[in-house]
Amino acid sequence: MEITFLGTGAAFSPDAYNASILVDHEILLDAGAPLTVHLPRAGVSLDAPRAVLLSHFHADHTFGLAWLMLGRVLSNDHTPPLSVYGPVGTTAYLRQLLDLAWGEEMRRLSWGRLQLTVQELTGGMAFEADGSRGTAFTMKHARRMNCLGFTLERDGVRLGYTGDAEMSPQLEALVSASDHVITEMTYDQETGELHLGRRDVEGLMERHPSTRFIITHRGSEAEVSGAVTARDFLTLHLPLP
Numbered sequence: 001m002e003i004t005f006l007g008t009g010a011a012f013s014p015d016a017y018n019a020s021i022l023v024d025h026e027i028l029l030d031a032g033a034p035l036t037v038h039l040p041r042a043g044v045s046l047d048a049p050r051a052v053l054l055s056h057f058h059a060d061h062t063f064g065l066a067w068l069m070l071g072r073v074l075s076n077d078h079t080p081p082l083s084v085y086g087p088v089g090t091t092a093y094l095r096q097l098l099d100l101a102w103g104e105e106m107r108r109l110s111w112g113r114l115q116l117t118v119q120e121l122t123g124g125m126a127f128e129a130d131g132s133r134g135t136a137f138t139m140k141h142a143r144r145m146n147c148l149g150f151t152l153e154r155d156g157v158r159l160g161y162t163g164d165a166e167m168s169p170q171l172e173a174l175v176s177a178s179d180h181v182i183t184e185m186t187y188d189q190e191t192g193e194l195h196l197g198r199r200d201v202e203g204l205m206e207r208h209p210s211t212r213f214i215i216t217h218r219g220s221e222a223e224v225s226g227a228v229t230a231r232d233f234l235t236l237h238l239p240l241p
């Protein structure tokens with residue numbers, strides 16, 4: 001499995017782009033980065049992603065999808081279909097996002113030409129994305145928003161992705177179900193609400209010693225001993241050596 005980080009900064013990071021991770025050139029985990037710039041810069045066509053998994057509806061995880069969807073349609077008359085997976089409310093959210101970004105006519109054009117399918121998920125649901133088996137986990141993050149993390153099984157790797165999350169039993173279950181996990185770490189010193197801090201991640205690593213940790217959604221330059229720190233455009237091959 002190959003993963004490329006198209007954005008690794010927390011929402012208001014001054015030095016890294018917002019969340020998006022490309023798996024095997026075919027699946028995007030979140031879409032906060034400027035995808036019409038960052039996919040080509042990573043050597044990947046806008047047509048390559050077949051599935052997008054959205055963890056939740058905050059702008060730093062989703063707004064890049066407005067560019068990917070219309071940009072892909074306008075640059076290729078025969079672009080392949082796209083599937084989006086996300087929390088309950090994803091269909092309505094995408095409609096609003098595209099209406100606001102480009103207007104109703106362009107929303108209809110991109111939706112139709114991408115043969116867009118949307119699958120709304122709740123915690124515990126299994127799904128299949130681009131031939132990979134996935135499971136959704138409910139994450140504790142923004143109070144009035146449905147927030148998910150995911151595991152994806154592909155090429156013998158069980159990859160977990162926390163999206164945005166504070167500590168919770170479901171987060172422990174996600175890490176436990178993963179042999180590699182991409183985890184957020186927004187805070188350095190604080191342990192906080194809404195997000196994870198360095199001590200939270202260190203605690204998870206202690207409790208799940210057989211899981212390899214990769215840190216993204218970084219709010220600082222803090223590193224954690226034993227974990228990989230993701231940077232924009234870092235590519236990793238899993239399983240890690």
Ligand SMILES: [Zn+2]
Pocket residue numbers: 056058141142164
């Ligand atoms: Zn968030």
